Amino acid sequence: MNGLKNVIYGIKHSVNGIENAIVKATYDIKNSIYGLKNAIYFLNNATYGLKNAIYGLNNSINGVFNCIYGIFTSRGGLFKAINDIVKAIYGIFNSIYRIFNSIY
Numbered sequence: 001m002n003g004l005k006n007v008i009y010g011i012k013h014s015v016n017g018i019e020n021a022i023v024k025a026t027y028d029i030k031n032s033i034y035g036l037k038n039a040i041y042f043l044n045n046a047t048y049g050l051k052n053a054i055y056g057l058n059n060s061i062n063g064v065f066n067c068i069y070g071i072f073t074s075r076g077g078l079f080k081a082i083n084d085i086v087k088a089i090y091g092i093f094n095s096i097y098r099i100f101n102s103i104y
Helices: 002-103
Strands: none
Touching: none
16 A cells, blocks of 8 residues: 555656646746847847948948049039139230230
């Protein structure tokens, strides 16, 4: 009879152990799923941050090209302005020359 009691006692402990293992496994699975959700959330945030960084880099590169374009455009405008000033000065000297020519 003691042997049967020991077998039943052993089965109860085995069942309790199995139940505890199932509860712990369920708890571990829930924590794993929660950790996975957090990892996906952080990955999503990192991806969003990376997209913003790429967008900012693209804007910076566009800004550099716009700046270079502006320099060349303004240089062209500057050369045109210098050319116009030179023409105006030449026109003044030409007028003065004509005045002196008409006097003599």
